[in-house]
Amino acid sequence: MATGSEINIQIGDIISKNNQPTFSYQDTTWRAIKFFKENESDTFNYSGFNFLTDKQFDESLLYQEEIYKSGTILFTMSHWLEKFMKETTPFNVQYAGAGINIIPEKQDITRDKKTILFVGRDFYRKGGDLVVDAFKKLHCTDPEIKLFIAGPQYIPSNFKGDGIYIFNDVSSKKITKLMKQASVFVMPSRFEAFGISFIEAMASGMPIIGRNKFEMPYFVDQGSGLILNSDSSRNNEIDDLAAKINTILTDQHYLEKAEKKAKYITDEYSWKNVAIRMTNKTM
Template sequence: MTDLMEGTSGVATATTARIALASRGDALTPYLFDALARRFAVVGRVEPELTTLQRYGVAALTVRPGRSAWAERFYKSGIAARLRSANAAEQLRRLPEQPDVVVQVHALFEQTLAPSVLYIDCTHHQSAEHWPAWNPLRGRALEEWYRREQATYDAADHLFAFSEPTRRSLVENYGQRPEKVTVTGAGANLPSLPAHRRKRPSGAPTVLFIGNDFVRKGGEVLLDAFRTVRSAVPDARLVLVGTRPTIASQPGVEVLGRVRDRARIAELYRDATVFCTPSFFDPYPLVLLEAMAFGVPVVATDQCGVPEMITPGETGLLVPSGDPQRLARALLESLGDPVAAEQRAAAARRDVEERFTWAHVADRMTPALDALSGRGR
């Protein structure tokens, strides 16, 4: 395992290793790929997603009642995995220059044309244990998915884990050698770090929540906790950003829905008194790093990789998942002691600068990529 405090200079290093980059288009992709491109020669990008015809075929074979269950089964079907592998192999063969290493964001496909590394936020074992709604497969379909996941990890030459819990799952649940797995963390999805605000915003005390999966990210618990907050701080506001939840009207709660304008998101961060992400299961919430980068005091739950991002009492406040009373107390502590809250926020901002940018992630990946390409020998 590689400690997160090692190799975090963020300074580009000269190397001629040739890499190909593969992703499904996750929000983090442009930031990570840009950081890697500053260190390596990128010979091409692979987008193994299904063609329109392939999507129709897989959709017909995996249809189930309920959109979310259908979507999970669609993505995790064996036929979809095989098609993605075939698409990737064809795209890799067409590259003008063959890569020394193929870097995949998540476990997308299997390939044998070059050494392969995977960047993994969580394993299926983690999601099945902590958030069963992400696990619609049963019986033979589930067994097949685990076999395919196991084979993908076995075939990879190195594994980059977002967090220590994911590293532990890869080793304990999938039998991967400890030296094959490096914990790299992640970075804030920002083109550059914003100016750090130096004072508490004026106006009504405002709790900001940003998340597209309201229930999994603890939105209902936050609503419950906010009732307690509101009784103690009558002018407090709760601003909800993301997928618009179906909730009853509640005093002080403002539902904005999806906000795609990044300038507006920056404004919401600047106006927030505290940022809260009380998830039940969130492998490595990058939105938390965004809030820290903007210098907003944060309150979160101590699940998954969050304890690696937040030092309790120093860079933020952590509470157990699903506990509205503890959450309310933490929110009231942040609202009621602005000096301490801003001190934690300033320390969190420094942590982002020193540990949680995509340049730092690329630094942590570089030794393994150099070794696989033969450049580090």
């Protein structure tokens, strides 16, 4: 999109000027989505691409890969996508990362040691239903535990109840405050190309719980938290998630480690560092 003499480049756009190399910046690719379509239907069905016809899907894949074949450098947001594309294609792929979009709250806010935070507009894709059911198991034995849910467009009534506080269309400022109030960020996404909410929570000093897919294990390795193991049984996932939430809520080590890592995460996941990584790969 051009504005005067300047050009606004959106994620996924191709830049080509004066016969110089072209660049693409992606959170995922059609090649990766095709893998899930053919091998992990449960994941693919939450991707948002499952409503395309086979013809639409194949045309999009072909078009994108024709661009990559022309010598385009593909910058990826995530390590998982870089690894996948390098292992399955001959294209020039480089990790660039992504940046935090909110400024961590600097105000001195008392952190509630028994509060869980879930953030996500797409309640089911982000695993909000699992978080609620895991919370309800814990709340039965400890009524002091609370769950903050921020940002969903819609939540069925059966996922509401005592101890659950729902903040629908909230501002980024409100989310930064919730990230300083809660003691664990939980978002076991079924499909998550990157997951900026994770790094924003980590930059706020929170331990996290994600799923053993996409970039989530890497986030946990860099910060503090635990990983939910995917299981074909929804009940098994709920039990596992409840146990992991309880572990973090009852072991101060996770929160202390997360608070120590917050500055590193803020520096590592800045858009400035994304630009530096891209520049270093193209000079």
